[in-house]
């Protein structure tokens with residue numbers, strides 16, 4: 001039978017850790033998880049699986065039952081959950097909910113580290129970090145990038161923004177979640193990465209969805225096609241590292257083909273799609289990006305020069321302040 005622990009026992013475990021930085025003793029550092037929805041439940045399970053004494057609290061208590069059966073300690077209330085661990089992970093629908101819950105227990109959070117794995121904007125992260133700093137609370141903003149299914153496995157990507165020392169002190173515990181990466185001292189970098197990576201994944205998937213529709217319409221075996229395209233991704237990702245350097249330097253050598261050559265190839269893709277009865281929205285978007293670069297005088301440049309037009313668009317677009325990308329330390333927009 002699984003032994004059930006209560007929050008006071010978890011507190012005792014923390015007390016036994018004395019002044020030790022949590023995380024130094026991998027596998028025994030205690031952690032509290034607040035918000036046991038789809039993601040929060042998987043976070044708590046991953047901490048438990050890695051051997052970290054885990055205290056849980058949820059507004060609807062019954063959602064903690066399965067975790068308690070798996071060895072988690074049930075906190076009697078929110079404040080008890082906070083008091084149980086030096087590291088308090090919150091996972092709630094939005095930042096307004098987070099603030100509504102944590103503000104009344106700011107006193108209990110003082111001296112602890114709050115890790116916020118709730119989705120939001122860079123502005124949300126900055127405001128919450130300022131609030132935490134004002135109450136003597138360490139703060140890491142984070143984002144789960146791989147859904148819930150992979151949580152606890154090495155290929156589940158989590159990004160964290162906040163002071164490097166705070167992340168380092170808790171690296172072992174946060175590492176229980178998967179591939180936990182520190183992306184900068186500024187907490188706002190976590191939601192910046194969150195949205196940027198989401199866009200990157202969707203860009204890749206949109207190309208994949210179009211291409212598999214095209215291949216399928218031409219009679220290709222879809223599984224074979226998926227295997228071939230997956231094997232091709234190594235080449236695509238090698239371009240990313242190379243092109244990131246080009247974008248940073250503002251120089252676009254044409255080693256991987258010029259904008260003109262790629263625009264012509266994109267025309268073929270549009271025509272082939274049309275002939276096969278497949279929608280052309282995706283290749284037309286790619287073609288428009290290339291045509292824009294060509295129009296801006298980059299016809300003979302490498303294809304990463306399309307970023308120049310995107311940057312110009314970001315500076316002139318009528319985006320709301322909340323939706324505008326945060327400038328980085330050099331005042332340049334993130335790409």
Ligand SMILES: NC(=O)c1ccc[n+]([C@@H]2O[C@H](COP(=O)([O-])OP(=O)(O)OC[C@H]3O[C@@H](n4cnc5c(N)ncnc54)[C@H](OP(=O)(O)O)[C@@H]3O)[C@@H](O)[C@H]2O)c1
Nearest residue numbers: 035036037038039040059060091092093118119144147148
């Ligand atoms: N699910 C995913 O695949 C995924 C992936 C990446 C990021 N995220 C992000 O993770 C966050 C949580 O997502 P989720 O999918 O776990 O959400 P969810 O399944 O809907 O769970 C929401 C949780 O928030 C609690 N909650 C809602 N309103 C509350 C309130 N006013 N006071 C106290 N607790 C409240 C709920 O408690 P009750 O049980 O009492 O309702 C529940 O525990 C979101 O920001 C989401 O964008 C989710």
